[in-house]
Amino acid sequence: MSAQNTISVQRPQNHLQQFISAIRPKLDVLTTHYPGRTVFATQFTAEDQVLSHLIFNSKLPVRVISHATAAQNEILLRSIDFFNAVIELSFAQVRQSVSAWIGREPEHATRVLAEKPSVAPISLVLQGHHLLISSNRNSAGSWEWDESRQRAVYYPLQGWTEQQVSGYLAYYGIPYLNSEGKIVVATNVVSN
DSSP states (O other): OOGGGEEEEEOOOHHHHHHHHHHHHHHHHHHHHSTTOEEEEEOOOHHHHHHHHHHHHTTOOOEEEEOOOGGGHHHHHHHHHHHTSOOEEOHHHHHHHHHHHHTOOHHHHHHHHHTOTTOOOHHHHHTTOOEEEOOOSSOSSSEEEETTTTEEEEOTTTTOOHHHHHHHHHHHTOEEEOTTSOEEEEEEEOOO
């Protein structure tokens, strides 16, 4: 990894640890009330990676689904390795990813997918789920009812600052995609 793709930030302050401590119990309660019906869709942004880490680290029963394109395979693979967890893909994304990963013809990827019928388009995966977790930090509140889809949307990072997100990523060394689509890994600055 080149030096330009690494940033250094201070470790999270105590108030960030308080935010984290407040989120985990809420996510736990939500997944208890919506067992098997909680979904988080990631695009591997900084905020998405914070939530993925909280979900996987807390072993919450939340389905993490990727909106990754074939161009984002590297961050998808790095995230799977980093979190040591399953990140689901939609049918179209799996087809693209399988083709890119194994370098085969699309017909071969389609055969592979036919053998795994549990892979489905994201719209079908979300159908019937009543809670969607969002990484949006700028929502008006921590909850929203999506009338058109008949489900609740929860914003656990509502009110977080960019510095808090960066601090969390640096503290754990989590890779993410920046606004230019480049993979970045934040590192801690240790002061003497």
